[in-house]
Amino acid sequence: MAAPVPPGPEVFDVVIFGASGFTGKYVIREALKFLPPNSSPLRTLALAGRSRDRVAAALRWAAAPGPAPDVPILFADASDPASLAAVAARARVLLSCAGPFRLHGRQVAAACAEAGADCLDISGEPEFMERVEADLHEVAARNGSLIVSACGFDSIPAELGFLFNSRQWKPPSAPLSVVAYVNLESDRKIVGNFGTFQSAVLGVANASELQALRRSRPRPAKPKIPGPAPPKGSLIEHDKALGLWVVKLPSADTVVVKRTLAKVTEHPEGLPGVDETSEFVDRRKEFWSSIKPAHFGVKIGTRSILGLVRWLYTGLFIGILGGFSLGRSLLLKFPEFFSLGLCRKTGPTEEEVNSASFKLWFVGHGYSDLARASERGTKPDMEMVTRVSGPEIGYITTPIVLVQCALVLLSQRANLPKGGVYTPGVVFGPTDLQKRLEENGMSFELISTRTLP
Template sequence: QHKYRATPPIKSPFPKSLPLSYSPHPPNPWPPPTPPPARGSREFDVVILGASGFTGRYVVREALKALSAPSSPLRSLALAGRSPSKLAAALRWASSSSPSPPPSIPLVPADASDPASLLALARRARLVLSCVGPFRLYGAPVAAACAAAGADYLDISGEPEFMERLEADLHPQALESGSLLVSACGFDSVPAEFGLLFHSHHWTARGAVPNRAEAYVSLESERRIVGNLGTYESAVLGVANVEKLQELRRSRPRKPRPVIPGPPPPKGPLIEHQKTIGLWAIKLPSADSVVVRRTLATLTENPQGLPGVNESEDFAEKRKQFWSSVKPAHFGVKIGSKSILGMLRFIFTGLFIGLLGKYSFGRKILLKFPEIFSLGWFRKTGPTEEEVRSATFKMWFIGKGYSNQSVASQPGSKLDTEIITRVSGPEIGYLTTPIILIQCALIVLGQRENLPKGGVYTPGIVFGPTDLQQRLQENGITFDVISTKTDQN
């Protein structure tokens, strides 16, 4: 028997039907009438919003594992969305692999176009996990409600404009209310961020100095690879709003850039044959590079990282040591395939989205026929369970730099050292993303005193000094050193 708590309908100032270029900012026009309840006294540890969506169902399944673990800090969970019947179906699906019946979990009505319902929801939760993409259309009011209610917030967005606008609009309020807002807590962009941090530590351990690190993403499967439809929709809308992102960046103060020894990397060819790892690759316009740059900018301003709201002395020392071993480097991401023919699907999908996404009619047909314009890479029905289980990813980090500080400080020195590391794991959208999101949530619940009081930040700067990497490794996402070499000439 599911608990069901209805919220009285309130007319929303936001349109029910959102146009493709809609961006609801400033997000929440209704501040809370009374101070928000203390975080420890709230009804739910975690609320998953958008739980009935493709990715949301898998997030629920991962959350149920944590809910049943004896020592888990997750003790109370609720699912939220527009349709209670769909939420109930998602809960049944998520618990279908368990021999016991579905647990009694409250289903709470909430609508991303109704700020009042979101604010009421956020006031009942310690932490809201948002799966309501595309985030450019539906994400901002959710984060705004959390900032107003003093609730923590994590999402799985991979949309640069949404994330940067969130920082511009909500950072001051989140600082004041003690609401920690962290986007990109999924495959976008934790493997890239933590893969780069892992990579950087190995340069420091050798006394070497990195100049650049290029990440190569390889998606593999014994069956057909089917991408997350939300990723496709976000890419289409991203093209439509690229000028808004540029305008936003021009309107904000420039963040400090880290000092990186040596020259910037050359542009290189459109299609690269990276023989070292056996991949053909092309530049991937993902959020990873943007998120990494934001983390490095924050680290430049705060060389010892961000102190926790009530961190222990031991953790403070750990945090300082962790960040002292991270060296900045130029960073980029490419997507790779083992054959040149495999690159054609990436190229043609990018061309279709880049050309048609600029126009309203083009966006309509792109979103109506994703399977055609992605050459089968994305489809509205999503992947089958067998396709999800058979898929894996590898993210290779090929770093180049100097063997020591002395070489790095000499003008015109050649890059004489190469380190290759790798992050690998299960399917990216429905397995890896829920694992990452739930492990981040467990850290927020169990180690909140070691995290910043509030504000809008990236996953790397918030979770870097915690045990997130260890948790990911325990859940099937591995971090490995592949090779190191130094040119003796």
């Protein structure tokens, strides 16, 4: 059963905020695996939310079929700054699971930045992520708070997958472009949560704010890529090698990877840790020296062209109706209709979650000899294909990724930057996060290398 909060300012290794939400309860279930007697660095856990009863119910669900463990429940409301400050003061690492993050996430991140607590969230919302960086980086750096967004399926599989592909290009070879092809698979219907749909609608509604924010900030450093971006191609394409019909996906993954490459352009050896071991210094420098910048994009793929219809239909309606108030009201009132069942307010069933999986194919095109890239008329002559695979994206992979990021923070904090707002790749790239994910149900594979005609 849920335990009463003990008196005194006990600091917990991890606090899960938004614990009663649809994703939050899956994060609780994943975190419970690593509490004692497990030998992980997670020794103490607390849950936070507005309703004690709902959080307690989520804990019981997560612990089933066994009894719920004694886990303290803290009151926290995104509209109550004092409650957020109190919770942040009692967290080493706060896992922020309450979306849409545009509405609820900044207040949580701000409380952590002020308290010096580390904060990981599962946002896939570029405007939120970039605004948090603009508003909170300095105070987070000053107070020793690491704030890292996109620590779920958005965008760690894509980021680590891109970095994994990049590391396969051994000198003198180098990539020009890498395209990630997302393929979601299931024996049943693929269904997303309403919060994801709501975030996409709000993203369209506030696209102008993101552009204004970017114009107001200094331009990020431009990575040195050996050639221009490849042509955009057709709206719908068929990749024979992968057996997929694909369409370009407006994705946070693209934004996050570009931000990581910009930061590493400024800091070619990565960011030093607050008190690094000499072994990790060598590891960090070696890791970033092996990363080669490239143009990056994401496409969604299905085995049949009819499989793309739901994605095109959903994107069309969000793009058209998301730009004005009445349209947004219709979208949010009838998400299942406007997504052809891709999203529904009740979320997926447990059977739908357990039957789903994903594959992320990374197809890199580049040069077998970087020195030839500058020659006039030289085309890419080498292809590198890698793949990241794992279970269902929203409620199995996302909790796995988020909890493993927290365990890295708990066990290796001295090797990581003192504080600031960064992308996952910048913080976790040189760590053992990829190995941890491979030990918890994900795979990273080199599929093929070939010479292009």
